[in-house]
Amino acid sequence: MENKNKILVVEDEKTLRFLIVQSLKDDGFEVYESIDGEEGIKLAKESKPDLILLDLLLPGMNGFDVLSQLKRDSSTESIPVIILSNCGQEEEIERGMKLGATDYLVKAHFTLDEIAERVKKILG
Amino acid sequence: MINQTENRGITSIIIENLTDGLLFFNKENKVSLINPAACRVFQINKDDILGRKIDDFSNFEKLSNLFYLLGKEIKEYFKKELEINRDLILEVTSIPVEEKGDKIGSLVIIHNVTREKMIEKMKTEFVSISAHQLRTPLSEINWSLEVLGSEKIGKLTEGQKEVLKKAHYSNKRILNLVDDLLNVVKIEEGRRVYDLIPVDFENIVQSVIKLYQEKIRNKQIKFEFQVPNKKLPKVNVDTKKISLVIQNLLENAISYNIVGGMITIKLENKGKEIEFSIEDSGIGIPENEHKNVFQKFFRAENALKKETDGNGLGLFIVKNIVEAHNGRVWFESIKDKGSTFYFSLPVK
Incomplete structure (x- = not known):
């Protein structure tokens, strides 16, 4: 397939990352993965993904910090970010959306298919 | 017999030894009594504070919060939580003291609840x-x-x-x-404390009922919604939370009902309160289990048999939400006949 959409997955949990990456690849996306925030930001700048799936609880820098850095940097600010986390308190969702996330999904409430659907919808 | 003076002696010894802090403000709102427990909590010397007006409290680090709570006129409170700082949380009760109908001052009771x-x-x-x-x-x-x-x-x-x-x-x-x-x-x-706004209660009930129409039909339940002719006054509620209360009650009335049974929801104006009731013809609650109904994770024996899916949290959540609105919740139930659950909300 030409012009594959590129997705960056920032997720520290090995099994979750494996499953989500595999599912997106099966759907024909080109997938980059990173296990922490620092690496995620670096990859976002280098590979210019079309969309980022971002976990919140990460080793070192947390997802909120990653998000605000991405939104402050002119080279990454326009990339849509979906927060994909198991934290689902109202204040966390509010904070994520305020920082500029396009969507906020609680992992436990979504199937892999549903997540892929959201991704496709945002990429239009 | 203990005479008056001795009696007074004992009273002051009791006050001195109370584990709760006590402060008494006289008519001019000046401190005329403070016991050692209160001194300890606020880390002040008795002599520094006796005779001072409440207004002066703003000059003391730990007392200033108490002043902001009570105000110059020493407002009345019952067990009001007051966070002095992260390591000191108090429950403050403030009551006017009267003698032969005249107010002679205010008594402030300080209970340390930090540990709890x-x-x-x-x-x-x-x-x-x-x-x-x-x-x-x-x-x-x-x-x-x-x-x-x-x-x-x-x-x-x-x-x-x-x-x-x-x-x-x-x-x-x-x-x-x-x-x-x-x-x-x-x-x-209580993290979700409540954006209370005045709303039309009937509308909330209607919109919840809509969600369950299909379930009601599937079980061939005769459903009735009764409202008084005269429009009900508005109530101050958190719409989302109160909807959850009605949802939980209606869901129970459907789940534990018999096929072809009945459910009646009724709204009544009781003057100072609006009363909601929901009556069903379901399996009811055995009498020996009535006392546990609102406890979390509780499920009645006959309910366990009928519906394996419940988790015993619905009514616990109902009670918490209604009480957070200063309302009351109660029920009547007879095993194998049905239950009626009620809750009331105060009208402002």
């Missing part, structure tokens, strides 16, 4: 952290089963699919339970 609050907080944090930690492996199982079921990595036999479906269902149930646990925690700690 800390334990409460630890408990809450523990539950919310463990719930969150549970979600990660559960999501992994959920997604792994989904991948297997999609047959993307290999064909399955019908038997394997069946087993997978059951595993998926059980996993989903644990995930739901984790959600419920998190909800309970939130409700207990």
Whole structure:
């Protein structure tokens, strides 16, 4: 397939990352993965993904910090970010959306298919 | 017999030795009594504070918060929580003292609840952290089963699919339970305190009923919604939370009802309160279990048999939400005949 959409997955949990990456690849996306925030930001700048799936609880820098850095940097600010986390308190969702996330999904409430659907919808 | 003077002596000894702090303000709102417990809590010397007006409290680090709460006129409070700082949380009660109908001052009682609050907080944090930690492996199982079921990595036999479906269902149930646990925690700690706005209560009830029309029809239940002719006054509620209360009650009335049974929801104006009631012709609650109905995780024996899906949290959540609105909740129930649940909300 030409012009594959590129997705960056920032997720520290090995099994979750494996499953989500595999599912997106099966759907024909080109997938980059990173296990922490620092690496995620670096990859976002280098590979210019079309969309980022971002976990919140990460080793070192947390997802909120990653998000605000991405939104402050002119080279990454326009990339849509979906927060994909198991934290689902109202204040966390509010904070994520305020920082500029396009969507906020609680992992436990979504199937892999549903997540892929959201991704496709945002990429239009 | 103890004479008057001796009596006074004993009274002052009792006050001196009370573990709660006591302050008495005279008619001019000046401190005329402070006991050692109060001095300890606020880390002040008795002599520095006796005779001072409440207005002067703003000059003392730990007393200033008390002043901001009570105000110059010393407002009345009952067990009002006052956080001095992170390590000191108090419950303040302030009552006017009268002698022969004349106000002679105000009594302020200080109860230190720091320890209780800390334990409460630890408990809450523990539950919310463990719930969150549970979600990660559960999501992994959920997604792994989904991948297997999609047959993307290999064909399955019908038997394997069946087993997978059951595993998926059980996993989903644990995930739901984790959600419920998190909800309970939130409700207990009162974090979702309530944007109270005046609303038309009837509208809220109507919109909840709409959600359940299909379920009611499927069970061939005769459903009735009775409202008074005269329009009900508005009530101050958090719409989302009160909807959850009605949902839980209606869901119970449907789930534990018989096929072809009846449900009646009634709204009544009781002057100072609006009363909501929901009557069903369901399995009822055995009398010996009435006292446990509003406890979390409680499920009556006959309910366990009828519906394996419940988690025993619905009515616990109902009670917490209604009470957070200064309302009351109660019920009447006869086994095998049905139940009526009531709650009332104060009209402002």
